[in-house]
Amino acid sequence: MRQLKLIITILFLLLAISACSEDNPVENEAADPAEGLTKIAEYSFSDTLATLYTDAEIETGYCKFYLKLTKVSDNSPIENAAVSMKTLMDMGTMKHSSPMENPASNHAVNGLFECAAVFIMSGMWEVTFVINEGSEFTTSLDVSATERVRNIVGSDDKTYFVTLIEPMKPLVGMNDFEVCVHQRESMTSFPAVEDVNIVMTPSMPSMGHGSPNNENPVHKQNGHYLGKVNFTMTGDWLVELYLSRADSLLVTSFDITL
């Protein structure tokens, strides 16, 4: 009986403590905008500290970068700056760039300037960030290989890059599906392609069936196409994409394993 009372008392105390802590969450004076991101480089100019973050492994495919700029003198965030990026792979006999995306505006979003690159092959890449047309810094990244970028030649003899962005962590059931499509105009120019029509068919080759309610990806912006893919069980899935553009037809596929 005494033990029971003790247990009940302890339970009440625990309950009270947990209730208190839920009611009064500890307020951060200022949430760090880079919370949860991985820092990959840091560089300081006269009164500016540039810190570069990413949100995933540095791998071939679509890779996002987040640049945080801080005024060193008073440690205040810099919200307005013209940020752009360049990528370069030096293969000895030739050099080439890759598709990339610069921030949509000169204003930081949640304190960060968002850029992205599509690493079209693995190896050492040099990534340069230019800040306000005068300051720049370069960092070298060792990009490991994945199967998320497809390099295909269309029936118009042009070279296209189709990159799988979502799902990164596929789950059974409905998933967001996102690809981006770029075209190689030259070794340094990879513009986004915004006018392809995409038909997507997921299937399980070992089972010989597909899944219902998939939505074909349609263009959103900057060569990004959004749709829905439904995985009805775990296992090896093959997502086939038929991209058509004027007279050109591209066929490619991605293996996705749940």
Added chain:
Amino acid sequence: MNTKIIYLVMISFLTVASITGQRQIRGEVTDAASGKGIPFANVLVLKENIGAACDENGMFALNLPSGTHNVKISAVGYQPETMLINGEIKYNGELKIRLKRKTIELSEDVVIYASEEPSKIEGWLNSTDDVMQKAEGVSLQRRGNYALEPSIRGMSAGQIGVVVDGMKIFSACVDRMDPVTAYVEVENLRKMEVSKGAFDLTQTSGVGGTINMVTQKANFSTPLSVQADMGYESVSQLRRFGGEVNFSNANLAVRGTYSMKNSSDYYAGNNAKIENSGFNKNNYTLNFTNKFNNNHSLEFAFIGDNAYDIGYPSLLMDATKALSQIYRLEHKWNIPFSALQYVNTKIYYNRIDHWMDDYKRDVTQRPVMTNMYMPMFGKTRTAGAMAEMLFLENAHNLKVILDLYRMSAFADMTMISVFDDVSDMYLINIGDAVLNNGAVTFDYNWIPSGKLRFRVNLRYDVSFRNIHNKDARRLLEGYWNEKIEEKKYGAFSFSGALEYEFLKGVAFRLALAQSERLPTHIENYGFYLYNYTDNYFYTGNPNLKTELSRQIELSTEFSSSSYRFSLSAFYNNVENYISGLLQSEEFKVFENISSAYLTGGELSGKIDLTSGLKFSAGLSYVYGYNREYDEPLPMIPPLEGNFALHFFGNGYRFSFGGRFAGEQNRIASATTSEDKTAAFIVFAFRGQIDLRDYAELKFGVENVADKYYNEHLAINNLPGRGRNFYAGISVLFDKLF
């Protein structure tokens, strides 16, 4: 406890030893509602051919020989009662027997247990499946040599209700390998109540009917009985062994049973061996009843059933293990001579687990799921409470039944390729579907005269259901492209019947019903469930409507002391019929199709030719039509029948008869892919001999001509069993010494 048992055993031996001669029993037969004596009621000691008639006040006196006897008490306009009476031990004083007025019987009993009239007992049959087949209008779906699944008047699965002592139990296997009838062995069955159609709504609102398996209870009439059974069946080299112990004193009775069966592969006719058709199972039960006084009793009952390595030759895989535990606690409160006659309350819980796989099969050669092993698991858990009370007042009686239960179900499968470079696949077939159901039923009888009877059933079911597994929810939401919310169903069902006896022994009955059947958890929430009859994968539909059935039945009965004929005809119109609708290649989804109807009837007759010689026969037919697809409904049995000649006398009983079915050419092709089935007839001989009063032999030959045949309801044309010689013996040890 131990000393109590020893004491009890000693007392019982002493009592048995002291029995000699006869004793006079006095008694009174009264109307259960009024308490008044029933004039000229009959009291008959079965097997002994002695009896007595009551006087004008319902009083009787009877000289009862030593031992325990089945005594049947009957009176015109009343439901007969059969009871076990042991003159020496319990009924030294006056025996009070209360009879209830005869109401309309909407269900048919197949009686197994020996306390009933011997010529009606079907306990000499080998299995629960054989017992089900005794009811006209019940057909069996065969997947192997184990646990056949019942179909009533062409309806099965979710359309019919199968309950054990009123308890809801749900099969765990999504491929219907484990029908609920598998869990009650014939030795443990007292009777099977079969109601066809939706006229009797007291158990479920199943549009097709209900089978209630009433189990054997602990027996108060003998201080101790110990019985052992063993038997053999040649067709599958089935070995069976079982035992039963029952002891009781004035307030307490306990019965425990154990049985085991081992079966190898069976042979169809013409000596065709059916591979992968063996099974092993054991079953144990415990029943514990305590009477607190004359009016209160508490019963605890447990059934455990374990089956291993069960072959399903007509399916892609075999069950490796099927475990079930069924618990029930029931309180009975009898209130004699009052408006409220009794209140029975029970709570119950059951858990069913089922594992199956295809590791023993050659998966590289099969047409579906080639090169893929697919072990599957399924489980259900059901907890429920029921309360039943009966109000009696002269010509009126009203039964009120409250029925609550909660069931949860889970099932999954892994697909393992024979090739190493293919990742394993995993799928949740039923992701923690939870159904919370409640129902209230009013069963009202009005008996204005000895010739005219009315019965009305009203039932309202509510159900709240949802799925709780996160991944399964994603699967279903992905499939339906919408959010799945908790689903609520309300379903109202009602039926009415009137029965009129034109003359003595000529009765006519009209019954009408409208019933709404709730979808099953599989029909709502199943995902990619493989159906062996049409080779499609089925997905549940969380938005299904209830299946609505309107039915009419006309029946008539002619009977005398030496014959009984009955004829029934029914018409059943079903709206929102739940059926698989083709979605894409290989896949179907459960939908409410606009309408279907079933019609047909049963005919049965029994004639006493001379004393000890009886002829019985039955015939049933169902015609099912799917209006949406303009084709026959699937899985409809053809014209079926049986006949038998019975010879019986003191201590022996023999029968020779046949079972036949016509060809079935009316088959579904749009909703499923069925084959036509040829007609067949098989003959059987059965015998039962009592060796003194301590042993009983049963033996027989089934499919005497070793005919190779398959029934229309056999999945993938699995043939029926070939010639089967069987023999069994049961010994009552307490009588032996």
